[in-house]
Each structure stands twice: as structure tokens, then as C-alpha cells.
Amino acid sequence: MPHPRTPLEERARDLPEGPGVYLFRSDQGRILYIGKAKSLRERVRTYFQDPSGLAPRIRRMLAEARDLEVVLTGDEVEALVLENQMIKRERPRYNVLLRDDKNFPYLKLTWKDPFPRAILVRRAAPDGQLYFGPFLPARTARRTLRWIARLFQVATCRERLDGSRPRPCLYYHMRQCLGPCAGLVGEAEYRGAVRSARLFLEGRTGTLRAELNREMRAAAEREEFEAAARLRDLLRVIERQPERAGIGGVGLEDQDFFAAFRRGDRAVLLVYLVRNGEVRSRREFRFDGLEAGDAEFLGAALAQFYAAAAEVPGGVRVDGPVADGDWIERWLTARRGRRVRLSWPRRGPLRRFLITMRRNARLAFETALPEGAGEEPAAEAWQERLGLDAPPHRIEGFDISHTGGGQTAASVVVWEGGTPVRAAFRRMRLRTLSGPDDTAAMAEAVGRRYARLMREGGPLPDLILLDGGRGQLEAARGALAESGVPPVPLAAIAKAEEKIYLPDRPDPVSLPLDSPVLHLIQRIRDEAHRHAHAYHSRLRGRTLLHSELLEVPGIGPARARGLLRRFGSLREVIAAGREALREEVGALLADRIREHFRKAGE
Numbered sequence: 001m002p003h004p005r006t007p008l009e010e011r012a013r014d015l016p017e018g019p020g021v022y023l024f025r026s027d028q029g030r031i032l033y034i035g036k037a038k039s040l041r042e043r044v045r046t047y048f049q050d051p052s053g054l055a056p057r058i059r060r061m062l063a064e065a066r067d068l069e070v071v072l073t074g075d076e077v078e079a080l081v082l083e084n085q086m087i088k089r090e091r092p093r094y095n096v097l098l099r100d101d102k103n104f105p106y107l108k109l110t111w112k113d114p115f116p117r118a119i120l121v122r123r124a125a126p127d128g129q130l131y132f133g134p135f136l137p138a139r140t141a142r143r144t145l146r147w148i149a150r151l152f153q154v155a156t157c158r159e160r161l162d163g164s165r166p167r168p169c170l171y172y173h174m175r176q177c178l179g180p181c182a183g184l185v186g187e188a189e190y191r192g193a194v195r196s197a198r199l200f201l202e203g204r205t206g207t208l209r210a211e212l213n214r215e216m217r218a219a220a221e222r223e224e225f226e227a228a229a230r231l232r233d234l235l236r237v238i239e240r241q242p243e244r245a246g247i248g249g250v251g252l253e254d255q256d257f258f259a260a261f262r263r264g265d266r267a268v269l270l271v272y273l274v275r276n277g278e279v280r281s282r283r284e285f286r287f288d289g290l291e292a293g294d295a296e297f298l299g300a301a302l303a304q305f306y307a308a309a310a311e312v313p314g315g316v317r318v319d320g321p322v323a324d325g326d327w328i329e330r331w332l333t334a335r336r337g338r339r340v341r342l343s344w345p346r347r348g349p350l351r352r353f354l355i356t357m358r359r360n361a362r363l364a365f366e367t368a369l370p371e372g373a374g375e376e377p378a379a380e381a382w383q384e385r386l387g388l389d390a391p392p393h394r395i396e397g398f399d400i401s402h403t404g405g406g407q408t409a410a411s412v413v414v415w416e417g418g419t420p421v422r423a424a425f426r427r428m429r430l431r432t433l434s435g436p437d438d439t440a441a442m443a444e445a446v447g448r449r450y451a452r453l454m455r456e457g458g459p460l461p462d463l464i465l466l467d468g469g470r471g472q473l474e475a476a477r478g479a480l481a482e483s484g485v486p487p488v489p490l491a492a493i494a495k496a497e498e499k500i501y502l503p504d505r506p507d508p509v510s511l512p513l514d515s516p517v518l519h520l521i522q523r524i525r526d527e528a529h530r531h532a533h534a535y536h537s538r539l540r541g542r543t544l545l546h547s548e549l550l551e552v553p554g555i556g557p558a559r560a561r562g563l564l565r566r567f568g569s570l571r572e573v574i575a576a577g578r579e580a581l582r583e584e585v586g587a588l589l590a591d592r593i594r595e596h597f598r599k600a601g602e
Contacts, residue, residue, distance in 0.1 A: 009048045010422040011068050015041040016363060016534060019079045020072040021086065024065040024094075033061050033094040036083040038076045041534075044068070061094040071282065072359045074352065085279060105141040107132045107148075109198060114187055115161035115180040116194045118148045132201045144201075149176035151234055152197040157181075209235060236577075255315030258302065259357035261365045262294065264498055264522060268365040269301055270357050273313075284364055288519075299323035302342075303331075312336040318344050319354040366530045385509065385517045386502065388489055392462035393417060395520075396449075398476070399467040399528035400430075400441045401536035410445035411532035414461075415524055427535045439475040442466060447479035454485060466492040467525050469508075473501050493525050549573065552596045554589050 015022075017039045024033045037043030051059055073079040087095050106123070109130040110116045120141055124131040132144075149156045155177050159165065163183030171177035178185040178193060199208040216231040257272040266288050273281040285301070299322045306312060312335050322328060325342055332340040345351040382391045395415040402408035407429075414424035430444050446464070453460060464480075466472045473492040480488065492501040499508035500521070511518040549560040549570065566584050567573045573581075574597045581590035 008068055012044040012048055015044055015070060017041050018072055019076045020070050021079055021082050023069045025067040026064050027066040031090050031092045032065055033092050034083055034086050036079040040070050057094050072363060074356050107141055107144060115190055117155040118145060148197050152193045153178045154194055154197045155180060253315050254313035255317060256313050257317045257357055259319040259354050259361050261358060261361035268361045270361045295321045295323040302328055312340060316342045317350055319358055366526050385511055394461045395463045395465055395524060396461040397465040397524040397528035398445055399532040400438055401532035407536055408441050409532050409536035411528050412449055413528045413531055439471040442472040443475035443479040446476040447483050450485045451483040460488055463489045465524050467528055468492050469494045470501050477503060493521055552593050559585055
């Protein structure tokens with residue numbers, strides 16, 4: 001008979017599939033081990049499989065671990081950067097691989113110099129120069145440096161760039177430098193090349209393309225056709241370069257980031273303190289019984305946080321509007337003694353960073369129960385609010401997840417005595433539907449669930465809770481009748497209005513925001529939604545592998561997965577240039593891919 005799962009094992013089963021960093025903690029909250037993963041769920045679950053395959057130190061770590069925390073990132077590169085930074089700062093007892101002083105390289109652009117150069121360094125310093133990175137693996141930094149030399153002819157050597165050299169070095173003759181060391185280029189012209197390199201490194205390819213287009217037309221009008229051809233080739237290369245942004249993309253300024261996820265009167269607020277380009281501290285705050293709007297909530301949270309903070313940075317970034325933002329900015333400036341900028345970034349690396357933070361806030365909201373989550377509302381509350389004859393001890397919640405009707409997934413979550421019974425959670429793949437039909441999907445899920453319980457003699461719930469509205473409620477009611485299930489109370493909760501639909505009642509029931517019944521229903525609904533969405537995401541990931549990429553000779557599932565992960569979608573793979581494809585799969589397969597889709601488009 002299999003042994004019962006520990007709370008950590010249950011937690012691992014419900015982790016998201018995306019990339020990120022995971023932390024094992026002791027019962028005192030001390031970080032024992034930090035790791036990274038392309039798929040958090042798959043990686044963490046390996047710790048709870050055959051223990052004989054684990055290193056002795058990992059087995060000792062697991063014996064001490066009592067809690068598990070995850071931080072989602074934009075991609076696996078960002079996860080590796082964050083893991084490196086956190087291990088260096090926290091120095092967990094059971095980590096060994098990254099505890100040395102090795103740092104991943106940065107590309108430094110000496111912007112403040114009259115003739116800037118691009119060089120590789122191991123550390124970013126607050127010296128007013130521009131740093132890009134860190135680059136993982138290190139060869140990516142070296143390749144980027146070569147691109148800067150070839151595309152923009154910016155100096156990448158350590159020579160003095162004051163024009164004193166009698167003749168230029170070999171890079172000039174290879175057209176990989178404009179020759180400032182020998183005085184062969186003026187400061188204005190060289191600055192223009194450096195500016196283009198900066199736009200390229202910052203991922204501002206739209207601005208760069210517009211500037212190069214203007215320069216190309218101007219060169220053609222002057223009949224400088226060789227220069228115009230060089231600019232045309234440069235444009236073609238730049239158009240194939242993907243934008244990059246990660247943990248290090250937020251800059252070296254000291255700044256704090258605030259992102260929240262809210263549902264109803266409950267919210268989770270995350271605060272990241274970034275110092276010198278690294279996330280130095282991550283704090284999480286939970287709120288219950290909120291009555292203020294989002295802007296008022298965020299403004300109050302900022303005021304409370306900085307009233308007790310030991311320091312105020314030069315930048316405060318938020319993921320939404322802030323009530324009394326001007327007043328808060330002036331107050332923070334007075335506290336710091338220097339200018340503080342409070343901003344809501346709408347684009348670029350700062351915006352992408354805040355989006356990743358909000359994903360983490362949602363994950364924290366949906367995977368951890370707030371205080372009092374295990375308390376059952378009183379019997380009178382159920383009878384008063386929902387008209388039930390007796391308080392429900394066992395509640396089963398359903399949700400449906402799909403994309404345009406494809407890979408439709410259903411989840412069943414079980415609560416007993418006000419707490420989740422994760423071992424009883426179930427999921428289903430619904431294959432009979434021909435398109436997006438939430439009511440038909442709910443009917444199939446409910447019918448399958450209780451037809452099976454009737455056959456096997458399993459326990460029926462005291463209440464069935466559905467994610468949806470009147471349509472889902474009636475569909476489930478019909479499915480129960482067809483399955484011959486004895487009468488079971490039904491309720492459906494609509495996401496937008498947080499209203500409860502009940503059988504034989506024409507109007508939905510609105511519960512007070514402080515109602516314990518509503519809080520429990522919301523927790524069950526949210527858990528069902530998360531469980532269904534996670535399974536649907538897994539099904540979609542499997543389907544992606546059966547794309548047209550597999551029709552290219554030499555491309556198997558592993559390479560198809562790598563291409564989709566690298567470029568983001570099949571459309572981007574098709575649009576990629578030969579050089580970008582070659583870096584991923586080699587020259588032969590790159591040519592095969594381009595030829596395959598060229599023929600398909602004819």
C-alpha cells in the first residue's frame with residue numbers, strides 16, 4: 001500500500017509548470033536549498049520519487065525541510081540568474097554548486113567616455129556606465145560582443161581611443177571598428193554608431209530600425225550606395241533579433257517594485273527590493289476584508305510600507321495607478337532627502353518585470369490559504385445564506401479550462417471540514433466536445449464524476465460548487481438527473497460579480513464581502529480554477545509538439561520543443577532568419593526548416 005503523501009509532496013504536485021526558482025525552508029523558515037527549473041512542477045516532484053537516486057546531502061535536506069516556496073520567472077535564463085544571485089546572498093547550507101565567487105559576464109558600454117567601447121566584465125558597478133546582462137551562458141556574451149563589432153564597428157579592444165596610434169589595428173581592416181584609436185573617425189560619427197549599438201542592446205529594435213531606415217535613404221539620396229547597402233544588410237540582421245529582458249534588465253538603479261493580485265476583498269502584495277540590478281529582498285503581504293479600490297489599496301500599502309522602512313530608494317515602481325501618488329512621491333522625496341520617482345511602467349523591461357511579479361502574486365494567492373482557511377462557517381451561516389438544511393462537511397468544486405474549445409480540461413477539488421483534501425483532487429480531459437461550450441463541458445465533467453462514484457460506491461458530497469453561472473448550474477443539474485444520483489445541493493459562483501446561483505431561485509444571491517461562507521466558496525472556486533488551468537496548460541504543451549515542425553526531416557520532439565521555447569511560437573520560427581535558426585539547430589537543419597516552410601507557403 002503506498003505511503004500517504006506529505007504536505008510537501010502535495011505542494012509539489014500542484015506547482016505551476018513554468019520556469020522559476022524553488023526554495024526549501026526549515027520549520028524556522030531558514031532557507032535550506034535553492035534550485036532552478038525549466039518546469040517547477042516536474043523538477044520539484046523528482047525530489048519525492050525514488051530516494052535512492054538522490055545525493056546524501058539532498059536526502060538530509062529533505063528530512064529537515066518543512067516548507068516550499070517558488071518564484072516564477074520569465075524564462076529559464078532569468079531563473080538561472082535569480083538562482084545565482086539568491087545563492088550568493090543567502091548561502092544555503094545544502095547548496096554547493098554556485099557558492100563560489102564566479103559571476104556571469106556583463107557587457108559594459110563606456111557611455112561616459114568621448115569614444116566609448118564595448119567590453120566584457122564580471123561585475124556591474126554603479127559608475128555611470130551602461131551594463132547589459134548578465135549573459136548566460138558566457139559564450140552568449142562573447143557572441144554579442146562580436147555582433148557589436150561587426151554590425152556597428154564599435155571598439156571592443158583595450159587600446160587607448162585618443163587618436164594617438166599611428167595606424168589602426170586589424171579590427172579596422174576587418175571592418176569591425178571605425179578606428180578611433182588612430183583618429184580615423186570623428187566623435188559625432190562614432191557616437192552615432194555607439195548609440196545604435198545601445199539601442200540594439202536595450203532591445204529597442206523599433207527605434208533602431210527607424211533611425212537606420214532614415215540613414216539608408218539619406219545615403220542613397222547622396223548616391224553613397226555602398227553605405228546604403230551596408231545599412232540595408234544591418235537592418236535585415238536586426239529585424240531577426242528577438243528582444244531580451246530578464247532580472248538584470250531593470251537597470252542598476254536602487255529601486256523597489258510593488259505588484260499585487262486581488263480577488264474580491266482579499267489580496268496578496270509582493271515587494272521586491274532591487275539593489276545594483278539584483279533582487280536583494282522579496283517580501284509578501286496578505287490582506288483580507290479590503291473595502292478600498294485598487295488605487296486606494298496600493299496607495300495605503302505604500303504609505304504603510306515606507307513608514308516603517310529603513311531606507312527609501314531612488315525609484316519606486318508599481319503595477320497600477322496609486323491614489324494620492326503625487327503626495328506619496330513628495331513624502332518619499334522628503335524622507336530620502338533626494339528625488340524619488342514613483343512610476344507605473346507601461347512598456348519595456350520594467351513592465352515585463354512587474355508582469356512576472358504579478359504572476360508570482362497570483363501564484364501566492366492561489367496556492368496558500370489565508371489565516372482561518374481551515375475554519376468552517378457556522379451552520380447558521382450556511383442555512384441563512386444558501387438555504388441549506390445542514391452545513392456541508394464535504395464540498396466538491398468543478399471548473400473548466402480550454403483555449404477556443406481545444407484541449408478542454410476539467411478539475412474536481414474536494415474540501416472536508418473547511419480544508420482541502422488534495423489526495424482526492426481529480427482532473428479530466430474532455431474529448432467529446434467539438435468546440436468551445438462551457439455548459440456542455442460542465443455537464444460532461446459532472447456526469448462522469450458522479451456516474452463513477454455511483455458505480456464504485458464512493459462518498460457523495462454535501463454540496464457541489466461550480467465555477468460559472470446559471471447555464472453551468474442547469475447543465476450540471478441535468479447531468480446529475482441522467483446519472484441517477486440522489487439529490488445533492490448545487491451552487492454556482494460567477495467570477496465577475498461574485499454572486500451565487502442556486503437551483504429554483506430566479507435571482508442570484510449576493511453575500512457580504514466579510515461572509516465566512518463567501519470566503520470558503522471563493523477559496524474552493526480559486527483552487528478548482530488553478531487545478532484546471534494547470535492541467536489544460538500541460539495538455540496544450542503536449543499538443544504543441546505535434547506541430548508542423550515535426551514534418552521537417554531531422555526535427556524530432558526534443559528539437560521541436562527547443563525551437564518553440566527559443567522563439568515562442570511556430571510563427572516566429574517560420575519568420576526567423578537563417579543565422580538565428582543556425583544558432584539553435586545548426587546550419588543543415590536551419591536550411592531544411594527554411595526550405596520546408598518556403599515550399600509550404602508557395
